[in-house]
Amino acid sequence: MLRSISLLSAVLILCVAPVVAQRAEPIDMRLVGEWEGARTEGAACDTYIWRVDRSADGKYVMAFFGDSEMTDLINSEAGVWWTRDGVFYENSAAQKNARNAYRYTVKAGKEVYFEYIAPENEKKASDCEAEYSFTESRKAE
Numbered sequence: 001m002l003r004s005i006s007l008l009s010a011v012l013i014l015c016v017a018p019v020v021a022q023r024a025e026p027i028d029m030r031l032v033g034e035w036e037g038a039r040t041e042g043a044a045c046d047t048y049i050w051r052v053d054r055s056a057d058g059k060y061v062m063a064f065f066g067d068s069e070m071t072d073l074i075n076s077e078a079g080v081w082w083t084r085d086g087v088f089y090e091n092s093a094a095q096k097n098a099r100n101a102y103r104y105t106v107k108a109g110k111e112v113y114f115e116y117i118a119p120e121n122e123k124k125a126s127d128c129e130a131e132y133s134f135t136e137s138r139k140a141e
């Protein structure tokens with residue numbers, strides 16, 4: 001009986017540890033909430049319009065749209081986010097070991113300016129995958 005409890009404890013620790021580790025990452029509470037953004041620069045790039053909901057527990061849900069009215073849903077994702085030393089990180093559940101990093105600046109609590117930080121080893125298939133920037137606005141309540 002004691003052996004089965006120890007085994008069960010070990011399994012629970014292995015299952016819960018990744019969740020606890022994710023929550024241990026620092027969160028800039030100014031980024032929590034619902035935000036809307038768009039990336040429209042460059043004729044060679046597709047226009048991306050999105051809505052993201054960032055939670056204080058480090059999780060996010062994002063929906064991408066093909067139109068400014070946000071009625072043409074083209075993709076969605078969920079994952080985890082955190083901040084450290086003025087850099088915002090996000091890792092979608094679909095990306096597993098990949099993460100995106102952005103320098104960010106909060107403007108008056110209602111806007112956040114992001115600047116993509118491309119990994120040194122990242123190959124760019126097009127100009128759209130090069131470094132870029134965008135602004136998100138807090139969604140009106």
